[in-house]
Amino acid sequence: MASKRKYKGIDQLSTRDKVVVSLMVIVPTLIVxxxxxxxxxxxxxxxxxxxxxxxxxxxxxxxxxxxxxxxxTIYPPFWPAIQHxxxxxxxxxxxxxxxxxxxxxxxxxxxxxxxxxxxxxxxxVVLSLALIGFIWQLIYSRDQGLINAITGGTTxxxxxxxxxxxAALVAASWRHAGYIMLLYLAGLKGxxxxxxxxxxxxxxxxxxxxxxxxxxxxxxxxxxxxVVTFIESLRAFDLVWVINKGRNGLELISTLVTQNVVGxxxxxxxxxxxxxxxxxxxxxxxxxxLRIAMKED
Amino acid sequence: MSLATDPxxxxxxALLKPHEGGPQSGRRWLLPVMLTLISLIWLxxxxxxxxxxxxxxxxxxxNGYVSWGGFTLDNYTNAWQQADFGLxxxxxxxxxxxxxxxxxxxxxxxxxxxxxxxxxxNLALLGFFLAANxxxxxxxxxxxxxMFRAIEVPLWISDSGTLLNxxxxxxxxxxxxxxxxxxxxxxxxxxxxxKELYESAVIDxxxxxxxxxxxxxxxxxxxLAALAVLQTTWIYNEFFWATVLLQQGDKFPVTSxxxxxxxxxxxxxxxxxxxxxxxAIPTLVIFFVLQRHFVAGLTxxxxxx
Numbered sequence: 001m002a003s004k005r006k007y008k009g010i011d012q013l014s015t016r017d018k019v020v021v022s023l024m025v026i027v028p029t030l031i032v033x034x035x036x037x038x039x040x041x042x043x044x045x046x047x048x049x050x051x052x053x054x055x056x057x058x059x060x061x062x063x064x065x066x067x068x069x070x071x072x073t074i075y076p077p078f079w080p081a082i083q084h085x086x087x088x089x090x091x092x093x094x095x096x097x098x099x100x101x102x103x104x105x106x107x108x109x110x111x112x113x114x115x116x117x118x119x120x121x122x123x124x125v126v127l128s129l130a131l132i133g134f135i136w137q138l139i140y141s142r143d144q145g146l147i148n149a150i151t152g153g154t155t156x157x158x159x160x161x162x163x164x165x166x167a168a169l170v171a172a173s174w175r176h177a178g179y180i181m182l183l184y185l186a187g188l189k190g191x192x193x194x195x196x197x198x199x200x201x202x203x204x205x206x207x208x209x210x211x212x213x214x215x216x217x218x219x220x221x222x223x224x225x226x227v228v229t230f231i232e233s234l235r236a237f238d239l240v241w242v243i244n245k246g247r248n249g250l251e252l253i254s255t256l257v258t259q260n261v262v263g264x265x266x267x268x269x270x271x272x273x274x275x276x277x278x279x280x281x282x283x284x285x286x287x288x289x290l291r292i293a294m295k296e297d
Numbered sequence: 298m299s300l301a302t303d304p305x306x307x308x309x310x311a312l313l314k315p316h317e318g319g320p321q322s323g324r325r326w327l328l329p330v331m332l333t334l335i336s337l338i339w340l341x342x343x344x345x346x347x348x349x350x351x352x353x354x355x356x357x358x359x360n361g362y363v364s365w366g367g368f369t370l371d372n373y374t375n376a377w378q379q380a381d382f383g384l385x386x387x388x389x390x391x392x393x394x395x396x397x398x399x400x401x402x403x404x405x406x407x408x409x410x411x412x413x414x415x416x417x418x419n420l421a422l423l424g425f426f427l428a429a430n431x432x433x434x435x436x437x438x439x440x441x442x443x444m445f446r447a448i449e450v451p452l453w454i455s456d457s458g459t460l461l462n463x464x465x466x467x468x469x470x471x472x473x474x475x476x477x478x479x480x481x482x483x484x485x486x487x488x489x490x491x492k493e494l495y496e497s498a499v500i501d502x503x504x505x506x507x508x509x510x511x512x513x514x515x516x517x518x519x520x521l522a523a524l525a526v527l528q529t530t531w532i533y534n535e536f537f538w539a540t541v542l543l544q545q546g547d548k549f550p551v552t553s554x555x556x557x558x559x560x561x562x563x564x565x566x567x568x569x570x571x572x573x574x575x576x577a578i579p580t581l582v583i584f585f586v587l588q589r590h591f592v593a594g595l596t597x598x599x600x601x602x
Contacts, residue, residue: 012499013505014504016504017504017505017506020504020505020506021410021414021505023406024406024407024409024410024509025406025407025410025422027403027406028403028404028406028407028426028476028480029407029422029425031403031469031472031473031476032425032426032429032473032476032477034473035437035441035469035470035473035474036429036432036437036473036474037425037429038440039437039438039439039440039441039444040432040436040437042439042440043436043437043439043440046439046440103335106328106331106332106335107332109328111328111329111332112329113329113332113333116336117332117333117335117336119588120335120336120337120339120340121335121336121339122592123339123340123343123584124339124342124343125595126530126580126581126583126584126591127534127577127580128533128534128535128536128552128580129534129536130534130536130552130553130555131534131552131555131573131576131577134555134558134569134572134573135342135343135346135570135573136342137564137566137569138342138345138346138349138362138566138569138570139342139345141564141566144357144358144362144566145362145566146345146362146363149361149362149363150363171342174339174342178339179595182592182595182596183595183596185596186596231431231433234433235433235434235435237435237536237537238536238537241536241537241540242536242555242556253435254433254435255435257435257436257438257439258435258438258537258541261438261439261442261541262442262541268439268443271438271439272439275435275436275437275438275439276436278433278435278436279432279433279436282431282432282433282436283432285431286428286431286432289427289431290424290427290428293427293481294420294423294424
């Protein structure tokens with residue numbers, strides 16, 4: 001707006017230019033509107049109906065909050081799924097993310113061989129979570145897995161509902177820590193070196209310098225990392241889906257939604273209510289992320 | 298934006314000094330030892346898969362994994378045939394290449410308009426795209442699935458007759474989810490370009506199209522390279538949409554086809570390891586050859602350069 005006044009000349013467009021500019025915005029907007037926002041609204045609307053997915057759209061009846069009531073009361077996997085998502089979040093937040101931060105701080109000190117250390121730690125980030133599920137099978141498998149080979153145990157790490165969530169979380173943390181390390185390394189790079197210098201001259205110890213000077217300065221990236229951790233925990237899907245399609249101890253909200261649509265019994269209204277719950281939680285996170293990401297503008 | 302520079306080297310030069318002779322300088326061996334240990338732990342699962350992918354199943358079944366020997370290349374040939382990787386790599390290419398190119402092109406368009414023209418709503422526009430990038434895909438599955446099933450397309454686009462079970466549909470969904478992130482990164486990059494460039498172009502009578510193709514895009518090459526690497530990795534790795542929207546196994550891209558290696562009752566883990574390595578090769582090549590771009594792309598969005 002300020003620039004509009006300053007560069008009066010360059011924003012003057014011919015008719016043809018106006019068409020081009022409009023198209024440049026409209027085409028991508030329509031794709032995103034059609035495949036993201038419209039479905040999001042659709043999920044919310046369908047969640048108040050009893051559509052079974054077979055009859056015509058005109059046969060849809062509104063059932064109010066019935067689907068939500070059913071989910072909370074007579075749908076056994078729901079509360080375990082919520083619990084698993086919360087555990088997932090807690091582990092990512094309390095273990096994997098701090099681990100990634102620690103790695104970043106260690107790697108950032110630039111000892112010889114830094115390149116090797118950094119590369120090794122974030123190597124898993126380029127692998128898909130589905131693939132990670134397969135790679136860890138060599139460690140977790142009951143009959144051939146490494147853990148049981150060493151300990152002589154007979155635990156089915158991917159199958160036993162008492163442990164499989166934790167097994168999946170170890171594999172997920174393996175990747176997440178590398179991702180967080182990368183984000184933090186970029187953040188640490190942005191910290192003005194003279195700040196540390198000043199802290200050192202004032203006689204601060206290294207941990208004091210980090211917690212009292214460096215960490216607060218990185219506030220924007222701290223929040224981004226937080227939101228990324230939350231969103232990734234909510235979206236967790238691929239890993240548990242390749243393990244056992246999210247059953248038997250590995251229920252997550254994302255897998256419940258998917259089972260209700262692609263499975264034999266397609267319960268559209270019901271699945272949509274689950275989807276809406278996901279949307280509600282994520283919209284809070286998205287809002288926070290957008291505020292941080294766009295603050296500078 | 299220090300896109301093309303290597304964060305590590307740059308930092309190690311800048312920060313080596315302040316750390317020298319700190320309070321812990323008496324224990325300076327500690328840090329390398331710790332880092333080496335961490336690195337080895339982190340590499341371990343991959344190395345285990347790599348080594349066992351070359352080992353004979355009968356041998357490891359008899360001697361267990363805590364043993365040495367039984368090396369063979371058979372797992373790779375078997376995995377290649379059994380999972381039909383030739384077909385699935387082709388599928389992955391058919392999906393990934395157009396999706397990355399179109400995503401980058403459309404993101405450039407949005408970013409260009411947002412950065413070049415001071416429309417009042419351009420922040421809202423960016424928010425509209427970026428938020429779309431962050432929503433959980435599973436929450437949108439039902440309407441997308443239903444729409445795709447209902448939308449009929451000519452047979453030359455998809456042999457299923459609808460967008461469901463078609464490459465076009467999957468490409469569109471991938472685009473819709475990735476445009477937000479790319480547009481956000483690119484618009485920040487383009488905002489940093491001096492306006493004077495456009496001024497002289499306008500005086501010379503260059504149309505918007507020419508400004509876009511001849512000024513903006515060439516200058517964005519570093520950002521585009523970073524995003525292209527990142528998007529190729531992400532879309533190649535994409536699992537959820539491919540699994541639910543393509544129902545015929547012969548249309549699956551590589552990432553979704555790994556399940557073919559799992560027997561109904563019995564799984565040969567060495568075979569799975571070989572299959573995993575085959576699937577990982579493209580991303581690992583990208584990782585080692587284009588690492589700089591990958592890191593730049595990943596951190597661009599979070600730190601604004």
